[in-house]
Amino acid sequence: MTMSAAYEIAKNARRAGNTLKTLSNESRSAILYKIHDSLKAHKDAIKAANEKDLEAAAASGLSSALTKRLNLFQGDKFDTMLQGITDVADLEDPVGKVRLARELDDDLMLYQVTAPVGVLLVIFESRPEVIANITALCIKSGNAGILKGGKESVNTFREMASVINETIAANESTTGVPVGAVQLIETRQDVSDLLDQDEMIDLVVPRGSNALVRNIKNNTKIPVLGHADGICSVYVDEFADLTKAKRISVDAKTNYPAGCNAMETLLLNPRFGHWADVLTNMIANGVTLHTTAEVKKEYLAALEATGALTDDIKAHIVDANEAEDFDKEFLSLDCAVKFVSNTQAAILHINEHSSRHTDSIITEDKANAEQFLRGIDSAGVYWNASTRFADGFRYGFGTEVGISTSKIHARGPVGLDGLVTYQYQIRGNGNIAADYLGAGGNRAFVHKDLDASKVVL
């Protein structure tokens, strides 16, 4: 693909997006039902394509975990995927919501109205069901999507893409959803060329490994909605409740260690009398602690004093590499541990080392909690709750586009709202600026806000 090919794809997407944003919610949802029906009707062809991918994966010696991700027909995965399309179709329309309604003057109304972002470039890895999920999210939110799947799922991807595009083409005259609303690309070179199209593409959404996200962030000026590392911390304060500290530290680390919302760093206030119990409880739950020299010395001394030191505990303590372990996403049952002298020191450590994802304080002291909630510069900041709650479904967002560690546009778990922006509408009656103070005239603005939730445009 030459640069001009990438330009053509991006330009087609821009045009399709301009049409999509004018369509009603009913039209956008209608095509999703059609796509649902077509994918269901072509189940056999998709299954055959998926089997080709699985055979190629077996031949190339792909790991069983990756092969499992690739298998679209394991358990009820295919049916769940289909259900997901109609679930998204049935969501409330994210477009055209009035967020501000202000009377500027008689017959001069200002509205802030949600609108699609425009063109999304979505890059995902092996799981082929993501193509259906992303297609649904893009069309429902009125955005044109350019989709790139993983090379391991190329046959499944091609078959589903062809079904989706034929369905859009066959229904263009009735739904208005244009061919070009969803474009599929196949090679890494395509992605690389498209990442240069920052005039045409409004947002990149990578769904995959840290390496994928980091590589994309380093190679584009287009805003990226996502996260590379998820380095989440839990701070056990001097005034922590032991039961809460034990439950939360184990949940945050062990409930799903590969999750981006898992705890990677545990900060302990040594004035909390039971900090050693928190560590022992983590070890009992299979966690290996990467401790600073200070923590190791104090912890072993505490255990020896009570005769509680066992070989199992010893086997679960390793020396932290202080230059690396506090900036590391272990993605395993490992956790870096250090002492901090107070809430302020915890905040300083986290703001310096975390990936601005989600961090939690365990304390019964309201002042320390409020200091932490105000001081931490992350998308999620929790008091007495596990970092594992950082998730679109748990937040009640209906569907999750991703989790963002950017500081602008969308932070934390992102629902369909993350795929819309806003526009200002003015509805006047021939009004001109020159009639008003500051631009040559005498009229003053009224600036009277109306209840936006009651405005229907």
Added chain:
Amino acid sequence: MTMSAAYEIAKNARRAGNTLKTLSNESRSAILYKIHDSLKAHKDAIKAANEKDLEAAAASGLSSALTKRLNLFQGDKFDTMLQGITDVADLEDPVGKVRLARELDDDLMLYQVTAPVGVLLVIFESRPEVIANITALCIKSGNAGILKGGKESVNTFREMASVINETIAANESTTGVPVGAVQLIETRQDVSDLLDQDEMIDLVVPRGSNALVRNIKNNTKIPVLGHADGICSVYVDEFADLTKAKRISVDAKTNYPAGCNAMETLLLNPRFGHWADVLTNMIANGVTLHTTAEVKKEYLAALEATGALTDDIKAHIVDANEAEDFDKEFLSLDCAVKFVSNTQAAILHINEHSSRHTDSIITEDKANAEQFLRGIDSAGVYWNASTRFADGFRYGFGTEVGISTSKIHARGPVGLDGLVTYQYQIRGNGNIAADYLGAGGNRAFVHKDLDASKVVL
């Protein structure tokens, strides 16, 4: 300045920002009153520094328009600047507003709360009063600012910067606002190095010429809040009201031709019977029309038929350079003019050529207006109103940070709200994910929304 010097500046700003975000509105406003008082007390020294800049400008042959911008003591400019600082101090706190409050379960509350963005890099050109304005906006919104002024105002800038920094230092123990909250840099090389600090700096705000903004956008991965070109269009529909069309076209073009919200392109539906009157009225108001061959031919024929063709009119018609004039910000009493056959053609032209700033339709036909309002992909989209209303003060935003043509974070005129983002807070009571469905447990989430406007945290 070496790269590590830029890193140190950015890192100091990050640390100062982390402190600023924990301070109360009262503390942030208090330091602004102190800065107001100090600048007032140092008026003579600032005036002396400003005179040095004016002498250097005169010696270098700077244009009188630029010299006027440089003169901080012309008319009541200095007093207006001082007043602006306390005006910002008195605004409602943009930080800590609860935008969503949701009960996830008993004793498990989710809040979306506004928070400072973090670190802003603000680059402006000759007007020295901007330093006071930006200092006020940054501190009020809890952001650390790195400021770079134009080289023409370097003496004024240094004097004011030293007053501001001494005031912050002298009051750090009482207000908590840290030294480092506002840092001033002087050279273009500094800016260039800082534009690479995308891990530390969250937003760049350029306030100056198109060339400045374009150069910054092309040289950083940090999000840029601003606009380069302001290419605004007005479409006069078949069903336009002649009086409105005449008034709006003249206001949009002539009220302030150098403004980014001035009309640069006029699109005419030739089925509107009075389109020629719109053009004659513009010429009568001093506008030179850059017309397509088709518009020129039809317009001259119409004037000859009625005997209305004059030398003055002829002198105000030039041939449009079609490859350039419809993508051009004239910033003068010039306007590109072409026919479009209907609303859809107007939308296509605008989405292809505009800079996504502000565009307006003049029509009495509601269907065409709604089609335009939905179809245009710009920050502002108007019906029967002049594009000149695209302005923070006219929108009632109290103060204007700038006008953004980006599609995400903030669009159109941006008030203090454009300098904040949000965080999710969870306040729990020891809650863990493993208790809930989907993560190993049996509990379901409640997801009950409360009225966020009534929540005080």
